[in-house]
Amino acid sequence: MRRIIRTGAFVRKEIMQVLRQPGLMVSLVLGPFAILLLFGSGLREEDPAVKTIFVVPSDSRIAQEVEQFAQAQSERLTVEGVQQDEEDALRRLRRGDVQMVLVFPENAEGTIRGGEQAQVNVYHDQIDPLETQAIQLFTRTGVDEINQQVLRELVRSGQEESADVDQRLAAAKASVDALNQQLSGDGDAQQQLQLAQGDLAGLALALGPSLAVLGGIQETSGPGESAALLEAYQAFTASSDQLGQANDASSIDAQQVSQLADELDTLEQELETFQSLSPEVIVSPFAGSAQRVVEGSVQLVDFYAPAVLALLVQHMVVTFVALSIVRERELGTNELFRAAPVTTAEMVIGKYVAFAIMGAVIATALVLGLIYSLGVPMVGSWPIVLTTIGLLLLASTGLGFLVALAANTDSQAVQYAMLLLLASIFFSGFLLSLERFRPVLTWLARVLPVTSGVVLLRDEMLRGQLTQPLHLTLLAVLAVILFVAAWRLFRRRLYAS
Amino acid sequence: MTNTTAHDAAERPGAGSPIVHTENLSKHFGAQVAVDELTLAVEEATIFGFIGPSGSGKTTTVRLLAGVQTPTSGSVSVFGKSPGDFSERERANIGYMPQLSVLFPHLSIMENLRFVASIYGMPWGRRARLAEVLEFVELTDHRRKRLREASGGMQRRLSLAAALVNEAQLLFLDEPTTGIDPVLRRKFWDHFESLRDEGRTLFVTTQYVGEAAYCDQIGVLREGRLLTIDTPEGLRRQAYGGEVIDLIVAERIEQDMITEVQRLDYVLHAQRTRVDGRGMRITVDDADPVIPQLQRWLDERGVPVESVDRYLPPFDDVFVKLVESEGPNELTGVSDAFEDQEAAEPAISVSDPPSDGDWDELVERDDRTGETRS
Structure with missing residues (x-):
């Protein structure tokens, strides 16, 4: 009975402390959610059209094909003009009036007849590597399309x-x-x-x-x-x-x-x-058509929403736990704990229970917010989603203990939590797929609870089935390991003097 | 209220057996020695006062005794056990008040007290006890106030309430009266005495040397070393070499007369004290029988006596004298330390501005202990 009372003291204390700091709740939960809401409602599904100038020599016999190609690109490109003056086009590119200039070669026909490829030069002003990649891809597919158009004309004239x-x-x-x-x-x-x-x-x-x-x-x-x-x-x-x-x-x-x-x-x-x-x-004897076998449509916001949920849950719990422990240390409350009959197990379990309760309430509110305010699909099983969130909460609490044990002040704890957030954004599969990283980093990323959380929540909410069920086990194992580490290290730090 | 002595303490329930015992207890922080070879015994049902300048090792000693820190060498025994081996039951029987407020600023005063009661495993039906200790520290009206909005004095009172809430047999109170107004400070000491009379043991550190008068035993600590342990009266004797009588006459006292007084059998030492030359401080072995003899001797010589009374030197002077005896080279440092302490840690904290009652309380305490302040 006394053990329950002592453990309950920490549960109650932690919850009261968080509730008494509404600013902390706003900055850690409502703030990110509001940003996600803005992101979701403000994001355009289609790619922004790139302002483009086509430069075609006056005597070129492919001018007509280029004109046709330009007209066909209205979804991807805003054609600012098809002109002959390359210098003027490049000047406008440098001035920022347009983002891309496609220059078709002079005497393309002669070059081709001479057995060489006629070079189409694409100039752009992008510094974003992803945008640069997109333009390179566009150059390849665009030139392919022009080639095909030319060939079609040749075949047609051959038939004629x-x-x-x-x-x-x-x-x-x-x-x-x-x-x-x-x-x-x-x-x-x-x-x-x-x-x-x-x-x-x-x-x-x-x-x-x-x-x-x-x-x-x-x-x-x-x-x-x-x-x-x-x-x-x-x-x-x-x-x-x-x-x-x-x-x-x-x-x-x-x-x-x-x-x-x-x-x-x-x-x-x-x-x-x-x-x-x-x-x-x-x-073009083959035509391609991609068919998704997953039911329902997944928009860009839908894809990121479960990952944001996992990220928010981890960040919120890590910060709350770390601040709680570091502040107890800074206040000197540990002195009282060492003199009192309370055990480290009671303290650790009390904190785990408190943050599990708070995290569960906040995560449930976030999930409902995502589904009903952003319209994120939920095609999977609620028990699996809730189990994932529960395990994520437990593992994140353990991680919060480790952050607190590494930090000496509350500002340091916040800094470490932010570093963890940054690492989670980059390495959890939130932005980039895990497969893009080297194997060592992929394994390191799995140490972050959010990595498994992102995979599981995306799969279950958007696909309706787990493609990598091993992540559920991994998250559970991680939660247990972090609990044991948190308990032992917390005890060592508490009694270190 | 009467002054207490070791003899009085021996008559209280449980008195006589050491509940706290240390043997060559030392604590080092790197090269710094916080507590040096401390040996002491605190008997059950007594108030043990621990006095010393800032940085003398009082807080470290309390932490070692309460099991908050572990010693570098030597041994500690509390309830017959090393604090490191305390069971849950023994910890529950200890009340601990740290030197600084360590509770949670975002929680209210009542929530903080409830939290401490809970970590001591006090059952749910504790409402009456919580109300009782809050009433005692005069925080009932402020129970809903968040701790960060409470004054420094209120925070100290809450810390004391937290140490008292579990009705422990042994209380370690680290400067419980710092920042407390004089009237309430007096109330606290009265309560400490009643707790002792119920058979509880209190180990109290204080920066107010005058509070030594409330203790049964006093340990004087300096630079981690224990200078002496004695009763308040015993400390005065140690400091002055006996009891002191203050003599004031109507005329200036000549050197011949001082010499004559010094030659009396029952006089150990005599010296002129007042600027106008009309006062003399006489040290004797036992003041009570000497005062009438001295009065008669002066009358026989036609000396116009205005007053002849026993003088109880203030403990500030007692402690300075005691540490002076450690050696002339250390005197200045010790005096400075006490002065610095008074300057750095004023009796009335900034959050509790001095009131008229402060001086009244000092006068009241002087009446009780017989001290006069120069």
Whole structure:
């Protein structure tokens, strides 16, 4: 009974002390929550549009494609203009009128024809590494889009030129058939050979550039709808080259000519198929579509809200506990505790119970606030969420003891608590995924109770299931280890003199 | 109220057996020696006063006895046990008042007292006891006041209430009257005496040397070393080498007469005291039988006597004389220490401004102890 009375003394004292310091409550709980509320209500879901100038040389044949591309980027970019003056565009960038300038090269066509890539230069004024990364990504995807647009145009013009190819193909087939007949009869095979060689060379010339482009597309985007055509064209060119090298009709094998005739038939069929295909499908045979298997929609605020909850719970409890212990030491109350019949176990348990009660009340209010005022989804199990918060409270109380034992004054305790908060923001997975860190840091991060708290609360509230249930065990183990450490170190410090 | 002596104490219940005993007790903080080879015994049902200048080791001694600190060497025995081995029951039987207020500024006076009662395991039905001690320290009307809004004097009174609340057998009170107004200070000492009369033991440190008169035994501490332990009367004897008589005559006393007085069998020492030369301070072995003899001797010689009375020197003088006996080189330092202490720790704290009652109380105390202040 006396043990309960003594433990209860600390429970009551801690709760009364916190309630008597409304400023502390405001700064530690309501303040961060109000900031989260502002963050949630003020955050735009879409990325801010980047003010951009496109610089395209006057004589460029890709100007039209660039114009089309620029118009298609209205979600990501605010196009301030498509102009020719690069110096003016860069001047405006330096002045801060725009954030990005895309400069397309002069004589791009000539460069490409010369077998080199035409360079698109992207200038920007971002110092934020994440924004810089986004611009690099945009540059890659943007240039890819322009490339595809150019290719689409090439394919389209190739298809449009198919009438000429059809005539040449028909002439080549007729010549080969005639050659075949004359080789088996008495005609002038030599003259027919020369005619066939000329028609075949004309066909190869007509098909060559377009199919070379198709070959390039296939190399980058993998085998697609044009693969059979390319295969047929390759077979045709091999046989055609063989026939083209023959000088004397008597040296030609009739079977060889028959094979060429078959290959021309195949080529004709494949060309028909190719002409019927959409240029979009030929250039981009694959289209991507991401489908989330988790139910419900998760907005940016929803994603951060459970992490903020975990962070607030840890920071609040660590600060309360640390201040309580350091102030007792500064006041000299420990002197009284050492003389009194109260044990360290009663003191430690009393504080744990007090801060668990206060933390539970505040955390419940925060959770309800997140769900009902910010509309954060709660698709998981309440018992798991509450267990996570409970374990987080216990582990954070232990951490608060350690902070108090490291600090000599209350201002030092607040500083250490702030350092812990900073470490928690960076290493808990709150801002950046844990996978982005080196393994050593990832393991160190797991020593922070908030790390497991963030994983568990995000999973349970937003996914409705734990993807890493081991974190629940980890948090429980951490709570036990911190309790034992807090108890032993607190006793050692209390009786150290 | 009467002065108490060791003899009186022996007649009280429980008196006679040491409840606190130290043997060569020392406490060092690095190179600094706070308590040096302290040996003392405090008998049960007595008030043991511990007096010394600031930094003399009083608080450290109390902390060692209460088990708040552990000794560097030597031994402490309280209730027959080392404080480090105290059981819950023994700790519950000790009341401890630290030198400074150590309670919680954001809690009210009543909440703080309730907290202390709880950590002593006092059961829920303690309301009457809490009200009683608050009433005693005159804080009932302020019980809802937060401690940080309370004056320094109120905080001391709360600390005393906290030490008394568990009705302990042994009380360690570190400067319980500092910052307390004289009337209340007197009330506290009366209560300490009644506690002692009930059989409790009080170990009290004080910066007011005059309060030594309320103690049964007094230990004088200086620079961590115990100079002496004695009753208040015994200390006066030690300081002056006997009892003192003050003689005032109508005319200037000539040197021949001083020489004649010094030659009397019952006189140990005589010297002129007043600026006008009409006073003489005479030290004798026992003042009571000597005063009528001296009166007769003066009458026979036709000396016009205005007064001849026993003089009880103030304890300030007693302590200065006692520490003077430690050696001439240390005298200045000790006197300065006491003076510094009075200057640094005024009898009336800033938060409790001196009142007219302060001087009245001093006069009242002088009446009680027979002291006259020069």
